[in-house]
Amino acid sequence: MSNLEELYKEIILDHYRTPRNRGELPPPASKTEGFNPLCGDELTVYLDVTDGVVSDIKITGHGCSISQASSSLMSVAVKGKTLAEVSEVLSKFKNMMTLEGEVVDLNDPSNREVLRSLGELAALQGVAKFPVRIKCATLAWNTLSQGLEEN
Amino acid sequence: MSNLEELYKEIILDHYRTPRNRGELPPPASKTEGFNPLCGDELTVYLDVTDGVVSDIKITGHGCSISQASSSLMSVAVKGKTLAEVSEVLSKFKNMMTLEGEVVDLNDPSNREVLRSLGELAALQGVAKFPVRIKCATLAWNTLSQGLEEN
């Protein structure tokens, strides 16, 4: 598998080409903007949290395939989840990303476990090999964090 | 003759050790201050100009041997001279100094002529070989120029 194919896995290209949960939510949904000053990527995360559950999420904005795919994958991963579950997936994802530049050792059973538990999100693991792209992958997640804090 | 001996000719050391025309002149003599910000040399030139003649000149201040000797030599060269004569010696001296870094070619008869006409002042010709010291040698002369302009 070439470097490029490792970065741009099929799942990523699929979420990039057909982003899930695209669009806006009307108030009282919360609205949080995130942007990456270095490359100009911008996105807005709309969140409906009802009874401790992310009952709906929608995303607008523009950016590279990684940031678009990551936000789409994120929306799928958190939609319908309890806040506790969301915060767990958030921290797992961030962990995966902060292995900056290192290749995740898939022979290490605990890494395999984490990746398995991340499901489709694990497709983004290849990004960690490209440190400049990590900011692209984490933009949606940081915006989500901020949105939850403000909620 | 070593470089040093060329710079510090006997005449220069003599004028440095026994500066001529040292001191102040009371008003109505003019008083002009000069200083070299790079090395902290400072001097004050007092001038009495009567009927177009530099009837008296005195100098105070401190500085290196070159600046001190140059001011002493200058005072001797201009004292009792008409303003026209002073301005001629001033321009001859400045010419000698602006040969920055070049050794004056003493085989060139016109150079020999200029140096001869400068008399004792020609001793300062060695300074031109030491560009950073030129500012030391010219300080007194620039202050004199300024004093004459203000007169």
Next chain:
Amino acid sequence: MSSFNAVRVRADIPALTRHINGRPITYLDSGASSLPPRSVIEAMDEYYRLRHANVHRGVYQTANEATDAYEGARAAVAQFLNAPGGAEGVVFTKNCTEAFNLLAKSWGVANLKDGDVVLLSEMEHHANIVPWFQLRESIALDIRFIPVTDDYELDLSNIQELLQGVKLLSLTAMSNVLGTINPVKDLAALAHAHGALVAIDASQSVGHMPTNLVDLDIDFMMFSGHKMLGPTGIGVFWTRPEILATMPPFLGGGGMIADVRTDGYTPATGFTRFEAGTPMIAEAVGLHAAIRYLEGLGLDNVHAHDQSLTVDAISRINHQFSGRVRIIGPTAHAQRGGVLSLDVEGVHPHDIAQVLDEIGVCVRPGHHCAKPLMRRFGLAATARASFGPYSLTLDTDVLLEGLQRAITFFG
């Protein structure tokens, strides 16, 4: 162009021997920073190995040599620009950006007052925008922008009106995004006729085409060494010595003073007033070597070379990717430099750059520090390829190969 041979230039650039992912490097990012030739690297190396010392106040030999090298660089810059007043108007800064801050915060503070107009253009780099916004925090400036047409040129249809009350026109000679070369000389004459002074950002032009300050008849110029084959860490601020003499100090410290007491200080005169602290000595030596190298190539030749590469690249891109790849910049005529901003339908510039990196092609994705211009064209980013005197049509070949890959990859 007899004396100019880009293949020979290429052989002078050590960084072009790199291989990336198994492919020879294809460096197309000279608009961000150029690659220095061996002579520039070696001049700095030699300086550190033989004659490094602090400048200006030494008596010993290497201090004199270092001072001569530093002041020699200043004289070389003045000659390179054919600067009226010679070296006296040349101030060394750390980069072009500091030079703009010097303009705004020394000349600007002393000469601009509430209500005064500063005229910029929509295609300026942030370096020529942010310092004016900063100045506006203390002086109520009216900051205007010459618009940019849909053809990526200055819209001069309203220029007479825009110039009303203008104290300073501050303009880039060449856009780092569009490649557009602006009619500096004509605009300077027009601005002068309206009583304005004229500052020119030569960052993109000074290493790529001849600059003649006597002919341009402008008042300020600023640029960086690292975009003209020189080192990082040095830039130039130029103005007429008469103007320099009226400018108040900017950065304060050693070297820029005539006297310091416990109750105040007296600034030095001339360029010295604006060079606080130990200057960029080795960097000036490197810049001098870069100027020598560029003069050896001939700036006319460099410009012609840029243009022929650009014309070729534009026509091949249009031919191969017609409709799919849009060139954000003028395409129809020769009045442009070797900067090609690309917008590929359906593929984000970051992804383009990533795919290109896979085959060793270096292009820059992003807003190129020109966000107002990007907004003007409704873009968040472009992928920018830019040429240097060492660029070859071979580089364009690999660029096209990469664009094709990216388009195939992202479908």
Next chain:
Amino acid sequence: MSSFNAVRVRADIPALTRHINGRPITYLDSGASSLPPRSVIEAMDEYYRLRHANVHRGVYQTANEATDAYEGARAAVAQFLNAPGGAEGVVFTKNCTEAFNLLAKSWGVANLKDGDVVLLSEMEHHANIVPWFQLRESIALDIRFIPVTDDYELDLSNIQELLQGVKLLSLTAMSNVLGTINPVKDLAALAHAHGALVAIDASQSVGHMPTNLVDLDIDFMMFSGHKMLGPTGIGVFWTRPEILATMPPFLGGGGMIADVRTDGYTPATGFTRFEAGTPMIAEAVGLHAAIRYLEGLGLDNVHAHDQSLTVDAISRINHQFSGRVRIIGPTAHAQRGGVLSLDVEGVHPHDIAQVLDEIGVCVRPGHHCAKPLMRRFGLAATARASFGPYSLTLDTDVLLEGLQRAITFFG
């Protein structure tokens, strides 16, 4: 001192192979600028030959390498200083002087108001004086100076009174004229107890003795690369990240922004806010190599070496020229660095330096950018000899030979 061997250090310094007027160079001007070891020169050389590119916004490999090199240097500086908050508080400037301007014109503008007191000392370098005078042009600051005793130390007899109302104590760790090492840690604690922040000029100390910001517990530090075996064109401003976060922008332009519109701009956060324009990339690489080199020597060793050379030189000067040569600086104890300012009765410092140059000895005559201090001692200039880690007692031998010559020559 087992691991430290000055003879071996000397072999690492290419510039020490120079001969001047037929004699090997005797470099005694490290206080003005130090001579870089081969590893520093080669690190920059290698950077330009292999991986030069503009930082921060690239996607391609050499841009990533350049960014890693630049940010790696920042991390190395933080570690070298044991900086609380790590690399986040490290801002690169062009020299120590720019760092002081950043302090005065960003932090100072935002935090000082009419009547506020800034406390300096009489032994400060102009870099730590002039920016405060400049700030006083817009804010009516009360700028006080801690006096210096006849024994060339800070006169702390009145320090409690001097500290009344002080917002900032800004002080040199080591005088570049006297060699005096100031009790930074104690004074910082005292100043903090009075509610003041503390800025330390580490120009002379950071390459000559260990620095531990956690232990010193100060708030700002600034220094230059070229006095610590590094290159010209780079300096460091450090502050606690919490303080940095509150500081308004200083130089404006590309790189320091979050957004720019035609109606205004939003600055970036963190150190990015203070690094406008293309930074000193190669210089950061060189500084990193200098830090590695100094760490290899051990700063404790360098300090001990300085001190042993200094103690030896002082006793030999006093012995050989007793009465004729006065040392302007503390002589009685070890709390001093390797800077020896000499006042030779009847011979001007310029003439001393000239005679010394004749036998290849490099010393600096002048006011050393410390005019208030010179005035304090009624001097216009001194001839200053200063040591580096490559200095040997052999250098002192040649210095003494030269002083003898000068005295003989001028009688």
